[in-house]
Amino acid sequence: MSLRDRLKETRAKASDGFRGGKLMSSIFRPGSPFRKGYVDSPRNRSYVVMNNVLYHLHPVKVKRHGVRLSYTLCLGGLSFFLFIVLTITGIWLMFYFRPTELAYVDIQNLQTTIAFGSLVRNMHRWGAHLMVLVVFLHMSRVFYHGAYKAPREFNWVIGVILLLLTLLLSFTGYLLPWDQLAIWAVTVGGNMAGYVPVVGAQVKFGLFAGLEATTATLLRFYVLHVLFFPFIIVIFMAVHFWRVRKDGGISGPL
Amino acid sequence: MVDIPEHLLQRSAEARAKALGISVEQAMAEMKGQSDPTIISKEPEVKVIDETPAPAAETPAPAAETPAPAAETPAPAAETVTPVKEEHAAETTEKVAAVKIEEKAPVAKTPPPAKADAPDEVDFAPDVKVTQRLLTVVKAKPIQKPAKEPIDKVNTWPHLMLPEFVALMAMTAFLIFLSAILQAPLLEEANPNVTPNPAKAPWYFLGLQEMLSYWDPQIAGVMIPTVVGLILWMAFPYIDRNPETHPSKRKFAIMFYTFFLAGAGTLTIIGVLFRGPGWNWVYPWIDGIWFDDLLDWIHFE
Ligand code: HEM
Numbered sequence: 001m002s003l004r005d006r007l008k009e010t011r012a013k014a015s016d017g018f019r020g021g022k023l024m025s026s027i028f029r030p031g032s033p034f035r036k037g038y039v040d041s042p043r044n045r046s047y048v049v050m051n052n053v054l055y056h057l058h059p060v061k062v063k064r065h066g067v068r069l070s071y072t073l074c075l076g077g078l079s080f081f082l083f084i085v086l087t088i089t090g091i092w093l094m095f096y097f098r099p100t101e102l103a104y105v106d107i108q109n110l111q112t113t114i115a116f117g118s119l120v121r122n123m124h125r126w127g128a129h130l131m132v133l134v135v136f137l138h139m140s141r142v143f144y145h146g147a148y149k150a151p152r153e154f155n156w157v158i159g160v161i162l163l164l165l166t167l168l169l170s171f172t173g174y175l176l177p178w179d180q181l182a183i184w185a186v187t188v189g190g191n192m193a194g195y196v197p198v199v200g201a202q203v204k205f206g207l208f209a210g211l212e213a214t215t216a217t218l219l220r221f222y223v224l225h226v227l228f229f230p231f232i233i234v235i236f237m238a239v240h241f242w243r244v245r246k247d248g249g250i251s252g253p254l
Numbered sequence: 255m256v257d258i259p260e261h262l263l264q265r266s267a268e269a270r271a272k273a274l275g276i277s278v279e280q281a282m283a284e285m286k287g288q289s290d291p292t293i294i295s296k297e298p299e300v301k302v303i304d305e306t307p308a309p310a311a312e313t314p315a316p317a318a319e320t321p322a323p324a325a326e327t328p329a330p331a332a333e334t335v336t337p338v339k340e341e342h343a344a345e346t347t348e349k350v351a352a353v354k355i356e357e358k359a360p361v362a363k364t365p366p367p368a369k370a371d372a373p374d375e376v377d378f379a380p381d382v383k384v385t386q387r388l389l390t391v392v393k394a395k396p397i398q399k400p401a402k403e404p405i406d407k408v409n410t411w412p413h414l415m416l417p418e419f420v421a422l423m424a425m426t427a428f429l430i431f432l433s434a435i436l437q438a439p440l441l442e443e444a445n446p447n448v449t450p451n452p453a454k455a456p457w458y459f460l461g462l463q464e465m466l467s468y469w470d471p472q473i474a475g476v477m478i479p480t481v482v483g484l485i486l487w488m489a490f491p492y493i494d495r496n497p498e499t500h501p502s503k504r505k506f507a508i509m510f511y512t513f514f515l516a517g518a519g520t521l522t523i524i525g526v527l528f529r530g531p532g533w534n535w536v537y538p539w540i541d542g543i544w545f546d547d548l549l550d551w552i553h554f555e
Pocket of ligand 1: 244
């Protein structure tokens with residue numbers, strides 16, 4: 001036996017010992033490919049999903065046409081994934097950001113003195129733009145497939161709410177760098193709220209926490225952006241995904 | 255045979271007696287193992303079948319000529335059957351023979367049609383008494399009726415989860431690449447006293463901002479976004495009552511959305527690229543781009 005074969009065998013044994021050990025078996029439930037003795041069988045393929053937290057998202061089996069990339073283009077999944085990326089990068093940004101007069105300086109410092117600060121900020125910002133775009137494309141995909149028709153009418157309603165929440169998240173985040181771009185874009189948007197019939201002035205006052213965009217507005221938008229809207233959108237996403245499954249999985253084929 | 259109630263035994267004995275043409279007492283005795291079971295040989299029946307056609311074949315000739323001679327047939331028929339029975343199934347002979355005669359008689363009596371119908375009326379097991387009858391015909395089908403045709407499905411793992419994983423990795427790579435080459439804008443610190451000209455909203459609201467320059471803000475800024483953009487759009491599945499999903503059968507809806515996309519896209523592009531100071535029309539290739547958000551900060555490092 002060559003040295004190489006012997007090394008191979010030793011490694012395989014060690015790997016089996018580790019994967020079959022108490023630690024790994026306690027983490028991964030039966031059927032997981034990470035456990036010892038996983039073989040590719042229809043039964044195990046079912047277990048991978050069934051004995052997994054992912055079972056909350058995915059059924060064990062899906063329609064064959066639905067897994068063709070060209071059907072959904074994975075747009076709904078990517079909307080969700082972008083939301084996850086934005087949550088992770090957003091939490092990271094929160095370590096370096098204070099929603100006060102210091103906001104602008106914090107962003108400057110983040111970009112110049114903190115490792116990967118610029119990259120993470122860029123990812124958060126472009127990711128947000130991308131999410132608006134991807135959600136919009138997802139909506140267009142759904143429309144062109146007529147996937148909003150019975151029994152999926154209500155999931156479309158939830159979808160429109162998700163689009164609205166995505167825009168609101170984007171819009172509230174836009175103010176946070178506290179630069180000229182931020183304050184004036186939000187001023188344009190906030191002024192529009194002033195045109196709401198009858199209660200326009202009150203709505204605008206509530207939005208700005210005053211008559212115009214100030215640091216009070218900044219704090220308000222910050223709380224909405226990092227806490228309130230994410231909380232709400234997660235709830236609606238949960239219902240959205242749940243309905244996709246309850247409505248019989250993905251629509252189609254056409 | 256220990257625990258079977260007497261009345262049930264009695265009933266099955268009666269049935270057996272009737273079927274075999276024996277007495278009830280005999281049947282009961284047989285069932286209790288006190289007497290040898292009555293055996294009905296199959297052979298006599300075969301013989302009978304073989305022989306029946308013969309008289310039948312003989313009969314037609316006279317039968318066809320005159321009804322009267324046909325009446326004679328029963329006698330030979332009875333003759334042919336009876337000996338056979340005696341030979342092979344002693345116990346049941348008389349009874350079966352009697353039946354035979356009774357049955358054959360009407361057939362033989364039948365005038366001309368008897369000839370034509372003869373093949374159809376051949377009784378292939380004339381001696382077997384039917385002891386069961388047809389109550390109903392139950393069609394073979396599953397107890398649980400599936401609501402629909404089964405759908406062609408595949409395992410989520412790996413057929414869905416792997417492509418999802420690839421899409422997710424590709425998106426991550428794209429986002430990191432974008433963030434590495436495209437610096438997010440950061441202008442001067444916010445200053446409420448200095449109004450930039452033009453002041454533009456984020457790109458996804460620029461179509462609206464563009465509409466705002468045509469119409470009254472109450473209409474373009476409030477009514478259109480909330481009533482059309484939100485309420486009607488949410489209600490859309492309830493408005494579109496056409497159940498078809500194939501594009502060729504919902505041309506209007508497809509056209510409607512495509513026009514919407516084209517309109518929104520045009521307004522947004524105008525808002526992003528073709529509007530400058532004072533919201534006046536500019537040409538980006540002449541006057542430059544008046545949009546700070548996306549474009550001016552490309553740097554390669
Ligand atoms: C945050 C935003 C959203 C997320 C994360 C999301 C996620 C998803 C996912 C993962 C699916 C599964 C199928 C697929 O990937 O296409 C889906 C389906 C669906 N979504 Fe969304 N979605 C969002 C917004 C929307 C919007 C804006 C609409 C429409 C106005 C919408 C309407 C629907 C409908 C009707 C389905 C069922 C489609 C089918 O069965 O083919 N969603 N969504």
